[in-house]
Amino acid sequence: MSAGRLTTQQVAELLGVKVQTVYAYASRGLLSSERVSGGKGSTFDAAEVAALAAGQRRQLPRPGGDAAGTGGAEWSTEPVTVLTELTLIEDGRLYYRGVDVVRFAERYGFEAAIGLLWGVGAEPGLRLTAAPDLVAALRRAGDTLPPGTRLPDRLRVTAAVAASLDPLRFDLRPENVRATGAALIAALVEALPEEPGGAREFVGTGTEGSLAARLWTRLAAGPPPAGAVDCLDRALVLLADHELAVSTVAARVAASARAHPYAVVSAGLGASDGPLHGAASALAHRLLDEVLAAGSAVPVVSEYLRTGRPIPGLGHRLYPQGDPRAAALLAAVGDLPGAGPVLAAVEDLVRAAGGHRSPAAETANVDLALAAFAHLAGMSVEAGEVIFSVARTAGWLAHAMEEYQAPPLRMRARGVYTGPPPEQG
Missing domain, CATH: 1.10.1660.10 (Multidrug-efflux Transporter Regulator; Chain: A; Domain 2)
Structure with missing residues (x-):
C-alpha cells in the first residue's frame, strides 16, 4: 500500500x-x-x-433543540444508510422479501403482493375494502372538483380528505398502519369516478372482486376483454415497490418525522407527480400514439432527436440488460386480443431509438410496457400514472412501517453552503 x-x-x-x-x-x-x-x-x-x-x-x-424534546443532543453528519428487508434489485432481477417478483406475479395478485410486502404473508392475501361512509364522503369531495380534473390529482385529494376523516391516523403501530393502508388503497380506487359503461362482469381467473377489477371500471369503458383484468393485476404487482425510488425516499422522509400513513402516501404522490417518475408512462403513452399514427417509429424518433427531446419509455440504469418488469408485462399484454399492432409499435420504437447501435442498446422499460397496456385497453393517457400510484402506495406504506421502527428524524441530508459569506459584526 x-x-x-x-x-x-x-x-x-x-x-x-x-x-x-x-x-x-x-x-x-x-x-x-x-x-x-x-x-x-x-x-x-x-x-x-x-x-x-x-x-x-x-x-x-438537532432542529428545535430542547423545545423539540431532544435535550440539546447532537445529530450525526454521517450519511444515512437505509437498511431494508423489503426490496432487492440484483443481477437484473427484482425481489420482494427475497421472492422473485416476476415469478410471483405469474401466480399471485396484488392483494397477495401487499401481504408479502407488509409482512403478513401472501396467502390468502389482504382484503382491500373501505367503509361505505368513507367512500361516500370521498365521492362528495370529488364532486366538488372542477370538471376535467386529472385522475392523479383526484388521488391526492382523496388521500388528504381521508386523513381528515380519521381521528386515529397518528396510531403508528404496524397493525393500525396495515388496516389504515388497506382501507386507503381501496378508497383511492373507489373514490375515482366510474367510466361510462364500465362493466362489473369480469372475465379473468380469480380476479372477480379484486382491486384490479374495481380499478378497471375507473380507467376503461365497457367490459374488459379476456385476460385484461389479470394483466392489470400483474401490472399492480410488478409496480408495488422498487427499492429506494424517489417517491419512496420522500415517503420514508415523511415517516422519519412520524407523519401519519396518509401523509406518507401524500408525500409519495407528490414526489411521483413529475414527468421523470410516476408520470413517465404518460409521456410513453403519447409517444406510442405518435408511432401508431405515423405507421413507423423512424420519423417520430427522428423528430424527438431533432428537437432535443429525450425519448421516454426506454432503458433503466438499474437494469442495463433490460427491465424484467417490462418484459413480464409485455408478455402478458401479448396474450390480449388485438395486441399485435401495439407490440409491433413497441418493437419498432426500440429498434429506431437504438439507431446504428447493437439491438440491446435500447430496451423497453416498465413505463413503455404500462403505456402499451393502457393504449390497448383504450385507457386515457393518465391511466398509467393512476396504476403506478395505486400500486406504489403499497410499497410506500411498507417502507413507512420500517421507518417507524427506526430512530426518528434520521432522514436528514446535509447541505454544502455555496452562497455569499456571512455578514461580519
Missing part, C-alpha cells in the same frame, strides 16, 4: 463508523477510493479522511 493511503477498515475505525458507511461515503463522492492492485478491497486518501473526520466532529444541535 502506497504512502498516505488507508484501508477500508482503517477508515472505518478513524471515523467511528461501519465499513458499509465508508462505502456509502465513497458512493456519494465524499471520499475517493482506489482498488488495490492485484487484490481485493480499496484504499482511501488519508488527507480526505482527515478532512471528513474534522467535519464530523462539528457539534450541531
